[in-house]
Amino acid sequence: MSYERTRFVLLRALGFVYTAAFVSLAWQVLPLLGAHGITPAAREVADMLEYARSPWRALVLQPSLFWFVPPSDALLQGLAWLGVVLSLTLLLGVSHGALLLTLWLLYRSFVAIGQIWYGYGWELLLLEAGFLAIFAGSWRTLTPRTRWPPIQVW
Numbered sequence: 001m002s003y004e005r006t007r008f009v010l011l012r013a014l015g016f017v018y019t020a021a022f023v024s025l026a027w028q029v030l031p032l033l034g035a036h037g038i039t040p041a042a043r044e045v046a047d048m049l050e051y052a053r054s055p056w057r058a059l060v061l062q063p064s065l066f067w068f069v070p071p072s073d074a075l076l077q078g079l080a081w082l083g084v085v086l087s088l089t090l091l092l093g094v095s096h097g098a099l100l101l102t103l104w105l106l107y108r109s110f111v112a113i114g115q116i117w118y119g120y121g122w123e124l125l126l127l128e129a130g131f132l133a134i135f136a137g138s139w140r141t142l143t144p145r146t147r148w149p150p151i152q153v154w
Contacts, residue, residue: 007032007095007136008132010091011090011093011133011137012083012090012091012134014090014129014130014133015087015088015089015090015091015092016089016091017086017088017129018037018083018086018087018103018107018125018126018130018143019084019091021083021087021107021123021126022080022081022083022084022087022106022107022144024071025080025083025110026077026080026081026083026084028117029076029080029110030073030076030077032114032117033071033076033114033115033117034073034076035072035073039115039116039117040116041066041071041076041113042070044113044115045067045070045071045113046100047064048062048112049062049067049068050125052067052133055067055068063105063108063109063110063112064108064109064112064113065079065105065106065109066109066112066113071113079106079109079110080110082106083103083106083107085107085134086102086103091105091110095136095137096137096138096139097134097135097137097138097139098137098139099137100130100133100134100136100137101134103130104127104130104131104133107126107127107130108127111123111124111127114150
């Protein structure tokens with residue numbers, strides 16, 4: 001059994017949800033998490049680094065790229081729009097494992113610094129589905145494998 005339709009629907013639906021999440025983030029990131037936002041991300045990063053005492057320990061506690069690169073407004077906005085572009089790429093059918101991993105890591109990074117704005121359930125569900133989808137993508141070609149092991153579908 002190949003599950004081609006399952007893969008087709010699953011990965012494109014995930015691309016659609018990632019697109020909605022990143023477009024929403026791109027429009028809201030500066031008013032919420034920017035330097036002059038309601039809850040600045042730089043303060044959250046500083047607090048986490050003080051608590052963890054190193055970026056590597058912070059990464060283990062709460063995975064995020066922002067422990068290594070301070071979140072400036074330009075970086076926040078740029079990574080959000082990069083997420084839009086990459087999720088549209090997934091929506092169009094490119095499903096390389098590295099693309100899926102990058103989308104997951106980008107969104108995970110924003111959830112880690114999102115404070116009260118990312119404490120709702122759907123962000124975690126997107127992260128869970130996105131993480132599992134990493135294994136559905138092909139690491140050899142831009143299109144997915146022709147066969148999935150049944151455990152992945154389950």
